[in-house]
Amino acid sequence: MLEGKAVMGETDMKQTMKEDALSLASKALDCFDVTEPTQIASFIKKDFDRIYGSGWQCVVGTHFGSFVTHCSGCFIHFSVGNLTILLFKGSAGEPASRTDDLASLDYLVK
Numbered sequence: 001m002l003e004g005k006a007v008m009g010e011t012d013m014k015q016t017m018k019e020d021a022l023s024l025a026s027k028a029l030d031c032f033d034v035t036e037p038t039q040i041a042s043f044i045k046k047d048f049d050r051i052y053g054s055g056w057q058c059v060v061g062t063h064f065g066s067f068v069t070h071c072s073g074c075f076i077h078f079s080v081g082n083l084t085i086l087l088f089k090g091s092a093g094e095p096a097s098r099t100d101d102l103a104s105l106d107y108l109v110k
Contacts, residue, residue: 009077009084020051021076021087034083037061044087052089059086 006022013021021044028043037060045058052074059066062082068075074089 005080007079009079011076011078012073013076014073017052017073018076021048021085022078024048025078025080025085029080029083034081037083040083040085044085048087048089055089057088057090060084 006025011018024044024047025040028040031043032039034040041058041060044060045056048056048058055071056074057068061084064084064086066086068086068088069091070088071091076088077084077086079085
């Protein structure tokens with residue numbers, strides 16, 4: 001397991017879910033080379049969708065920024081060597097009204 005090797009960033013996950021994230025990351029790194037971040041992210045995301053329900057997002061890489069909205073208790077950010085993993089379950093904001101949608105489209109067309 002990665003517990004000793006992983007450098008933990010921010011997380012609000014319960015211990016069991018955190019351990020699952022680290023375990024899946026370890027398995028993904030056993031299956032894929034670090035030069036295949038998309039495959040690593042897909043592996044982790046699909047298993048979290050299967051275990052904890054759909055809606056999980058996973059970003060894996062060496063240099064990236066993020067600004068996300070997530071469900072409470074469903075966020076983890078950690079590094080293994082030079083590779084950083086961000087895993088979270090998305091949270092939808094308030095739905096936009098039809099008028100707001102049209103105004104946004106007008107802006108894009110101009």
